[in-house]
Amino acid sequence: MLIKRTDLALEAHEINAEQGKDDGVITREETRGNLKITFAEIKEGKGEELTKKRAGMYITADIGKVWQDGREDFNEKARNSQNCLLPYSPKQMTKPSLQ
Numbered sequence: 001m002l003i004k005r006t007d008l009a010l011e012a013h014e015i016n017a018e019q020g021k022d023d024g025v026i027t028r029e030e031t032r033g034n035l036k037i038t039f040a041e042i043k044e045g046k047g048e049e050l051t052k053k054r055a056g057m058y059i060t061a062d063i064g065k066v067w068q069d070g071r072e073d074f075n076e077k078a079r080n081s082q083n084c085l086l087p088y089s090p091k092q093m094t095k096p097s098l099q
């Protein structure tokens with residue numbers, strides 16, 4: 001039997017969804033300027049067990065082929081990434097939820 005394994009929370013969620021499993025993961029996608037951002041929140045218990053990840057927020061930013069971008073596109077992606085991640089930084093001490 002083939003067992004799919006991944007280190008990415010979003011991919012683990014997609015694998016479980018393919019198998020029809022409610023895995024305790026809530027996902028949301030956003031586009032900010034030229035940046036695609038995916039949020040995956042793993043809930044305690046079932047979410048941790050089925051994804052093999054610790055409970056928490058996992059954020060993936062798809063920056064595309066950044067090496068092909070001009071300086072201004074690169075700078076915009078950097079600013080958008082920073083603005084997206086700032087609420088989750090330890091200094092903010094907030095615990096946003098997708099619910």
